[in-house]
Amino acid sequence: MPLKKESTSKEAKTKKVVSSEISIDKTTKTVKKAAPKKLAVRKPAAKKEVSTETVVKKVAARKPAVKKTITTEAPLKKVVSKKTAVKTPDTKQIVAKQTVVKEIDQIELRCIADAILDKKGSYVCSLNLSAIGTAICDYFVICNADSRPQVMAIADNIEEMMIKKCKRKVLRMQGKENAFWIILDYANIVVHVFQTEYRQFYRIEDLWADAEKTIYQE
Numbered sequence: 693m694p695l696k697k698e699s700t701s702k703e704a705k706t707k708k709v710v711s712s713e714i715s716i717d718k719t720t721k722t723v724k725k726a727a728p729k730k731l732a733v734r735k736p737a738a739k740k741e742v743s744t745e746t747v748v749k750k751v752a753a754r755k756p757a758v759k760k761t762i763t764t765e766a767p768l769k770k771v772v773s774k775k776t777a778v779k780t781p782d783t784k785q786i787v788a789k790q791t792v793v794k795e796i797d798q799i800e801l802r803c804i805a806d807a808i809l810d811k812k813g814s815y816v817c818s819l820n821l822s823a824i825g826t827a828i829c830d831y832f833v834i835c836n837a838d839s840r841p842q843v844m845a846i847a848d849n850i851e852e853m854m855i856k857k858c859k860r861k862v863l864r865m866q867g868k869e870n871a872f873w874i875i876l877d878y879a880n881i882v883v884h885v886f887q888t889e890y891r892q893f894y895r896i897e898d899l900w901a902d903a904e905k906t907i908y909q910e
Contacts, residue, residue: 797880800858801831804883805908807853808835811846814888819897820904832900833883836891840871846885847874854878 801818808816813835821827837843847868854860864877872890876883884896897905 797831800854800860800878800881801833801906802908803853803857804833804850804881807850808833808846808885809908809910810853811837811842811849813837813842813846813885816908817897818906818908819900820906821900824900824903827900827903829877829882830880831882832896832903833881834886834891834896835884836886836888838888840887843871843874843885843887844868847871847876847883850876850883850885 805816805818814837816833816835819832819834820830821832822830835846837846847865851862851865854862860878862876863879865875867874872887873894874885876885886894
């Protein structure tokens with residue numbers, strides 16, 4: 693009896709032993725090794741033969757991109773074109789404007805001189821200071837009178853005649869309180885009305901000796 697139990701137990705054990713690699717044959721009780729599975733070997737893909745004509749066509753189709761070269765000359769040309777676009781003033785127009793201004797100045801100078809001569813002012817003259825860079829105006833008009841009331845009368849007559857004939861008002865007037873030296877400022881023209889002794893003392897004509905001098909008479 694004990695022998696049968698051992699055989700049955702051995703058979704049960706052999707039935708339980710199962711693996712992927714080893715199998716037990718029940719009849720012969722021999723161990724067989726399972727044949728290893730063969731791995732499918734991938735064959736390399738056949739290379740396509742490329743003809744020289746196709747290579748030439750592909751090379752011809754792919755042209756290299758042209759590189760844009762940035763130069764500093766382009767912005768310089770633009771700047772030059774902008775400068776040349778600015779209109780330069782015509783020399784004829786400048787000369788014409790200068791002549792008109794000079795004519796107006798001469799009319800105003802003549803008006804001032806006539807106003808002085810109407811009140812019997814003495815030694816009426818004008819100094820052209822436009823060529824002198826340090827001058828505060830373009831013209832000086834200088835005259836003198838023997839008395840204080842005459843100096844006042846000359847200054848008032850200049851102011852009235854300039855408003856009537858030239859439509860210009862005096863910008864500033866100084867010296868009317870004492871009336872020994874009255875100054876009338878018209879921006880481009882400054883008028884000096886002296887008493888005779890003060891004109892001889894200050895000697896403005898000598899201080900501006902480089903200026904062109906014009907004398908006015910009746």
